Amino acid sequence: MPSKQATASLKGQRARKVVIVGYDGANLMDICGPMQAFSEARFDDGRRAYYLVLASEAGGPITTDTGVILDTVPLNTAAIRSIDTLLVSGGDLDGPPATTESLRTCLAKYVNRPRRLGSICTGAFILADLGVLDGLRATTHWAFxxxxxxxxxxxxxxxxxxFVTSGRVWTSAGVSAGIDMALAMIEEDLDHRTALEVARGMVLFFKRPGGQSQFSAELRQQISGANGRFDRLHHWIRSNLATDISVPVxxxxxxMSPRNFARVYVRETGESPARAVERIRVEAARRLLETGHDPVHTVARRAGFGDDERMRRAFVKILGVSPQDYRNRFGRTAKT
Structure with missing residues (x-):
């Protein structure tokens, strides 16, 4: 039996209000993923820990990117009572601008009210256009x-x-990353055990190993200069991975002279030649692990790492996972 003090404490716990903002063309999982995570969170006495509201600018039905229609309440109605967390979902950036232009004007009235403000996927663009992210660190889907x-x-x-936290402002990467962010919010609001129980119930990683790099199809943005000056060089590297790839080469x-090359390369790409070669080798190894069945040590040799331990260190540094873990997740057949 809980003590009287503990019982009083439980009764004093109030569900936190979470408002998720949608609009026509919003990504369905951006909305439903975090909502599901928050809805699973419970206080010790079994009560829901969050009160969830799906809102849009005018209220009424919105048609998500999948064609599924969701009912919403007007944002001004949702904002009447205290909001603990306000999250903006993502959607098609190349859709009609009018879809989010008036929404931004409406949102501008409320972004300073919640204790916590966040975005899911490309919802970061809406917050950025409101100036909310100025001077802050943020993220969005790797492709954007x-x-x-x-x-x-x-x-x-x-x-x-x-996902990234910058004070009261949270931003998450694409689609399912909104669930990762919701789990972290639950852990912050309640405790580690509750967030872990939610993750287990949803059959998810509580804290996903690695970052977005392991999911992106290419790392070209990180290995190409803004003006494409070294694109031909990068193509040469990809074609000669197993050879000596030193700065003089x-x-x-x-x-170019070695000294001038190293200086110009860093200026144009933002990283050293050695770092770029390592990234390109990791990208090549990823493809071999995804599509082939060669042993890891063979992949390491073909990608130019020389040995599997050197490749393992590069994978952990750049992707946050080992080559074997990467193959288990993204290879043609999962290891058992």
């Missing part, structure tokens, strides 16, 4: 990180993060 950085230079974009291919 470069676009967000160009669109809003005042935002420090982290292309590898699953690369400089010779680029028809």
């Amino acid at each position: 990180c470069h676009r967000l950085a160009q669109h809003c230079p005042a935002v420090t974009v982290d292309p590898d993060a699953i 690369l400089a010779n291919v680029a028809h």
Whole structure:
């Protein structure tokens, strides 16, 4: 039997209000993924820990990107009572601008009210257009990180993060990353055990190993200069992975002196030649692990790492997972 003090404490716990903002064309999983996670969270006495509201600018039905129609309440109605967390879902960035233009105007009235503000996937663009992310670190779906950085230079974009917290502002990567962010919010609000129980119930990683890099099809944004100056060199590297790829060799291919090459390369790409070669080798190894059945040590040799331990260190550093773990997740057949 709980003590009187504990019983009083339980009765004093109030469900936190979470408002998720949708609109026509919003990603269905951006909305439903976090909602499901929050709805699974319970206080010790079994009561729901969150009160969930799906809102849109005008209320009424919205048609998500899948064609599924969801009913919503007007945002001004949802904002009448205290909001603990306000989350903006993502959607098609190339859709009609009018879809989110008036929504941004409406949202501007409420972004300072919640204790916590966040976005899921490309919802970060809506927050960025409101100036909410200026001076902060943020993320979005890996395919749009470069676009967000160009669109809003005042935002420090982290292309590898699953989610980012900057004070009261949270941003998450694409689609399912909204669930990762919701789990972290539950852990912050309640405790580790509750968040872990929610993750188990949803059959999810509580804290997903690695970052977005392990899911992106290419790392070209990280290994190409803004003006494509070294694209031909990168193609040469990909074709000669098992050979000696030192700075003097690369400089010779680029028809530059080694000293000038190293300096210009860092200036144009933001990373050293050695770092770029390592990334390209990791990308090549990823494809071999995804599509073939060669042993890991053979993949390491074909990708130019020389041995599997050197490749393992590069994978952990860049992707956050080992080569074997990567193959287990993304290979043609999972290991048992």
